[in-house]
Amino acid sequence: MMGRILAIDYGTKRTGLAVTDPLRIVANGLDTVPTHELISFLEKYLAKETVDIIVFGLPKQMSGAESESMKHIRPVVKKIQEKFSEIELVYVDERFTSILAQKAMIEGGLKKKARQDKALVDKISATIILQSYLESLNPSF
Numbered sequence: 001m002m003g004r005i006l007a008i009d010y011g012t013k014r015t016g017l018a019v020t021d022p023l024r025i026v027a028n029g030l031d032t033v034p035t036h037e038l039i040s041f042l043e044k045y046l047a048k049e050t051v052d053i054i055v056f057g058l059p060k061q062m063s064g065a066e067s068e069s070m071k072h073i074r075p076v077v078k079k080i081q082e083k084f085s086e087i088e089l090v091y092v093d094e095r096f097t098s099i100l101a102q103k104a105m106i107e108g109g110l111k112k113k114a115r116q117d118k119a120l121v122d123k124i125s126a127t128i129i130l131q132s133y134l135e136s137l138n139p140s141f
Contacts, residue, residue, distance in 0.1 A: 007130035016122030
């Protein structure tokens with residue numbers, strides 16, 4: 001039995017989460033949690049759901065160099081690796097996810113007020129990170 005794949009769009013204040021269905025076909029927004037509650041959220045979620053892979057959005061600059069926010073992300077990734085050592089951790093380039101999230105919301109017909117809901121943007125960004133990871137696994141998709 002395969003476990004789900006969970007994606008994390010880490011932010012210093014809020015973190016967006018997305019997860020696949022058990023067959024790893026569809027990426028769905030899961031939640032947006034205050035970043036300081038991320039580990040306890042993961043503990044609760046992973047106690048009831050099987051997750052094999054956690055995908056972290058890797059913030060890069062346009063040049064391809066790591067962005068400033070990596071210094072916030074590394075300690076969190078380390079903590080997650082120590083706590084949930086049986087789960088594989090993968091990074092995915094997330095340079096364009098916020099732009100794509102905004103575009104998806106516009107195309108989805110969301111009103112301007114909804115598009116300013118940063119928690120929603122974070123959850124959609126996590127979903128896009130997860131979707132791009134799924135596509136990288138199966139290029140014929």
